[in-house]
Amino acid sequence: MRNRDRTPKTYTRLTHPLVRDSRDEPFRRASWEEALDRAARELSAARDAFGMFSCARATNETNYVAQKFARVVMGTNNVDSCNRTCHAPSVAGLSAAFGSGGGTSSYEEIEHTDVIVMWGSNARLTHPVFFQHVLRGIRNGARMYAVDPRRTSTAEWAESWLGPNVGTDIPLAHAVGREIIHAGLVNEAFVERATTGFEEYAALVEPWTLSLAEKVTGVPAAAIRELAHAYARAERAQLCWTLGITEHHNGTDNVRALINLSLLTGHVGRYGSGLQPLRGQNNVQGGGDMGAIPNRLPGFQDILDPTVRLKFESAWDTVTQPHYGLNLTEMFEAMEDGTLRAVYCIGENPAQSEADTEQAVRRLRALDFLLVQDIFLTRTAELADVVLPATAGWAETEGTTTNSERRVQRVRRALAPPGEAREDIDIIRDLAARLGHDFAYADAEAVWNELRSVSPDHYGMTYERLERHQGIQWPCPSTSALEPPFLHGRLWEPDPSLRGRPAPFGIVRHDPPVDLTDEEYPLRLTTGRRLDSYNTGVQSGGFASPLRRGEYVELSPEDAERYGVVVGEEVRVTSRRGSVVAPVWIDTGLRPGLAFMTMHFPDEVDTNALTIEANCPIAGTAEFKASAIRIEKLPLVTVVPYVR
Numbered sequence: 001m002r003n004r005d006r007t008p009k010t011y012t013r014l015t016h017p018l019v020r021d022s023r024d025e026p027f028r029r030a031s032w033e034e035a036l037d038r039a040a041r042e043l044s045a046a047r048d049a050f051g052m053f054s055c056a057r058a059t060n061e062t063n064y065v066a067q068k069f070a071r072v073v074m075g076t077n078n079v080d081s082c083n084r085t086c087h088a089p090s091v092a093g094l095s096a097a098f099g100s101g102g103g104t105s106s107y108e109e110i111e112h113t114d115v116i117v118m119w120g121s122n123a124r125l126t127h128p129v130f131f132q133h134v135l136r137g138i139r140n141g142a143r144m145y146a147v148d149p150r151r152t153s154t155a156e157w158a159e160s161w162l163g164p165n166v167g168t169d170i171p172l173a174h175a176v177g178r179e180i181i182h183a184g185l186v187n188e189a190f191v192e193r194a195t196t197g198f199e200e201y202a203a204l205v206e207p208w209t210l211s212l213a214e215k216v217t218g219v220p221a222a223a224i225r226e227l228a229h230a231y232a233r234a235e236r237a238q239l240c241w242t243l244g245i246t247e248h249h250n251g252t253d254n255v256r257a258l259i260n261l262s263l264l265t266g267h268v269g270r271y272g273s274g275l276q277p278l279r280g281q282n283n284v285q286g287g288g289d290m291g292a293i294p295n296r297l298p299g300f301q302d303i304l305d306p307t308v309r310l311k312f313e314s315a316w317d318t319v320t321q322p323h324y325g326l327n328l329t330e331m332f333e334a335m336e337d338g339t340l341r342a343v344y345c346i347g348e349n350p351a352q353s354e355a356d357t358e359q360a361v362r363r364l365r366a367l368d369f370l371l372v373q374d375i376f377l378t379r380t381a382e383l384a385d386v387v388l389p390a391t392a393g394w395a396e397t398e399g400t401t402t403n404s405e406r407r408v409q410r411v412r413r414a415l416a417p418p419g420e421a422r423e424d425i426d427i428i429r430d431l432a433a434r435l436g437h438d439f440a441y442a443d444a445e446a447v448w449n450e451l452r453s454v455s456p457d458h459y460g461m462t463y464e465r466l467e468r469h470q471g472i473q474w475p476c477p478s479t480s481a482l483e484p485p486f487l488h489g490r491l492w493e494p495d496p497s498l499r500g501r502p503a504p505f506g507i508v509r510h511d512p513p514v515d516l517t518d519e520e521y522p523l524r525l526t527t528g529r530r531l532d533s534y535n536t537g538v539q540s541g542g543f544a545s546p547l548r549r550g551e552y553v554e555l556s557p558e559d560a561e562r563y564g565v566v567v568g569e570e571v572r573v574t575s576r577r578g579s580v581v582a583p584v585w586i587d588t589g590l591r592p593g594l595a596f597m598t599m600h601f602p603d604e605v606d607t608n609a610l611t612i613e614a615n616c617p618i619a620g621t622a623e624f625k626a627s628a629i630r631i632e633k634l635p636l637v638t639v640v641p642y643v644r
């Protein structure tokens with residue numbers, strides 16, 4: 001249903017548990033006793049068919065307890081979070097290259113580097129705090145390159161903007177790599193010492209001449225050459241990327257293609273040089289570190305490693321499952337075939353954030369039991385059987401979160417929770433108790449200390465030290481020392497026994513977007529973010545912003561003219577999966593053939609009705625960044641006022 005007035009929907013805070021006996025009934029207010037009893041009953045009936053979505057906005061402590069609930073109480077590794085829709089390809093790519101999925105550098109180093117490459121990232125709008133460090137870096141003399149099909153406001157700050165066609169980052173990266181090799185700019189000592197597979201890589205990129213790359217990517221050969229020379233000649237260089245790279249059906253391959261450039265030049269493992277996949281949600285890094293992912297126990301320790309499992313079995317007095325669980329994408333598939341029957345969804349709104357929402361909602365509806373724990377009554381919560389009101393991980397809860405530079409920081413309760421809302425860890429604890437497990441933590445610090453006892457990377461971070469140092473980066477194995485701010489310094493060790501495993505070049509090939517444009521669907525739609533709104537709008541819809549202008553389908557001036565549409569005119573936007581009506585906006589940063597929409601106003605315009613669920617086979621991330629669409633004028637012209 002279309003909300004005609006297009007005022008962003010306002011969600012009100014959940015203040016008490018909600019229950020219903022059947023999905024045809026409306027919710028009724030329930031006591032905590034009743035809601036938790038019901039949830040415990042239903043979950044114990046679904047023991048072999050259970051999945052958990054954990055919250056990337058909640059604290060590390062919440063994520064630790066949530067994954068422990070899945071593993072210890074429900075006996076499954078089916079636990080995941082929005083990292084799957086987001087940076088799972090970065091984690092997979094970095095792990096394959098270096099054995100660890102974290103961004104390698106720190107924010108401080110961005111200020112002391114010579115070249116900053118922002119690849120598929122609109123950080124000026126999406127990571128405004130980080131971008132302050134970029135601006136300081138530029139002020140200190142760094143040159144910034146922006147690689148984005150749209151000339152974004154991040155690109156406005158760049159020395160040079162490279163605008164590849166959507167889904168052509170591998171050809172572009174390979175051409176940069178080939179140019180570095182042909183210009184004799186390879187850091188041979190580093191390649192020799194710290195990498196493997198150079199010969200194969202050189203053969204792989206050899207066909208990607210500047211002129212072929214120009215043809216495929218649309219970026220002028222001279223601009224590709226300039227980027228290659230600037231990056232390779234720099235004393236220090238930072239390569240930053242985000243969803244323009246990861247949200248593709250081959251996201252992990254894209255990430256590997258970028259990592260290859262750092263291996264060629266030795267721009268990793270040294271102060272000022274590194275790889276920075278800026279993580280999205282405030283604690284998506286921490287959620288993964290805490291084990292709220294299907295293949296790692298807390299401290300990013302591999303579930304397949306028997307010594308790791310033994311340690312957790314003794315710490316938790318339980319038996320662990322010696323195989324990886326289902327990731328978020330696979331859990332949705334398992335809902336389809338009926339092998340996943342119950343979901344405990346903590347702080348996620350997949351009914352609106354998954355690609356192809358019609359399919360996602362149908363799958364959620366098919367569950368026997370859906371338990372949602374959130375701070376608002378989301379569209380996902382509206383599909384649930386039981387809804388539990390939590391406190392916000394930000395400002396209402398004690399604990400810690402971890403940012404993109406791996407820095408763990410304290411968060412504190414500044415506000416009293418509304419109504420009967422309770423902290424996530426207390427709710428999970430009480431549910432565990434009903435299912436026969438004693439998670440009797442006195443407070444968040446007790447949870448944190450348990451994590452420290454099982455995760456060597458976090459062992460040195462007591463709450464007291466976190467406070468004293470204003471946050472500490474992992475790894476932090478010692479309670480008395482701090483590690484360097486960057487990872488993988490070992491790669492530079494002259495002594496091979498200290499150097500550890502060399503980093504392999506990724507042998508990855510160009511693979512264009514799955515949803516092809518053709519005569520019927522001639523426009524390439526890419527989706528993303530704006531400054532004034534947050535994800536599915538649940539948390540930002542309620543606050544007026546003079547910047548906010550609701551959902552629009554953004555077109556290039558050329559396309560607007562071709563279709564004969566004006567700003568504010570409503571058009572029908574159709575993909576092979578769905579159709580929505582949205583007003584037009586004209587953006588001079590778009591090239592002909594490229595359209596842009598956000599995911600921020602799904603109640604007014606359900607952008608994800610259009611997107612394709614074509615997933616990266618390694619990471620499970622969907623191709624949110626490349627759909628094929630057509631737009632049609634409506635018979636009756638409605639012009640939506642765009643100033644409010």
Ligand SMILES: Nc1nc2c(c(=O)[nH]1)N[C@H]1C(S)=C(S)[C@@H](COP(=O)(O)OP(=O)(O)OC[C@H]3O[C@@H](n4cnc5c(=O)[nH]c(N)nc54)[C@H](O)[C@@H]3O)O[C@H]1N2
Pocket residue numbers: 086119120121122123125126127147148149150152164165166167168169242243244245279280281526527528529530531532533534535625
């Ligand atoms: N204001 C605001 N900030 C946010 C959020 C928010 O909702 N609002 N959400 C947070 C979250 S969860 C995340 S994950 C981050 C995401 O932060 P970003 O990744 O910076 O945000 P997006 O706008 O999704 O995508 C970034 C860019 O990718 C480009 N792009 C699209 N296709 C391609 C391609 O094929 N190649 C290349 N090179 N680029 C491409 C788009 O044009 C876009 O400018 O932001 C976080 N910060």
Ligand SMILES: Nc1nc2c(c(=O)[nH]1)N[C@H]1C(S)=C(S)[C@@H](COP(=O)(O)OP(=O)(O)OC[C@H]3O[C@@H](n4cnc5c(=O)[nH]c(N)nc54)[C@H](O)[C@@H]3O)O[C@H]1N2
Pocket residue numbers: 055057058059082083085086087243247280281346347348349350353354355373374375376378390391392393394424527528529534535536537538539598599607608611624
């Ligand atoms: N078309 C398109 N779709 C996309 C993307 C895109 O670029 N384009 N990006 C994808 C990305 S990167 C992401 S991260 C996802 C985001 O997808 P989601 O994570 O599903 O969306 P959010 O709106 O961030 O939902 C967060 C929920 O957490 C709740 N919450 C906040 N704090 C707390 C807390 O402390 N405790 C509890 N229990 N709940 C809390 C909020 O009320 C909200 O309902 O969307 C993905 N979908």
Ligand SMILES: [Mo]
Pocket residue numbers: 082085086087280281
């Ligand atoms: Mo994200």
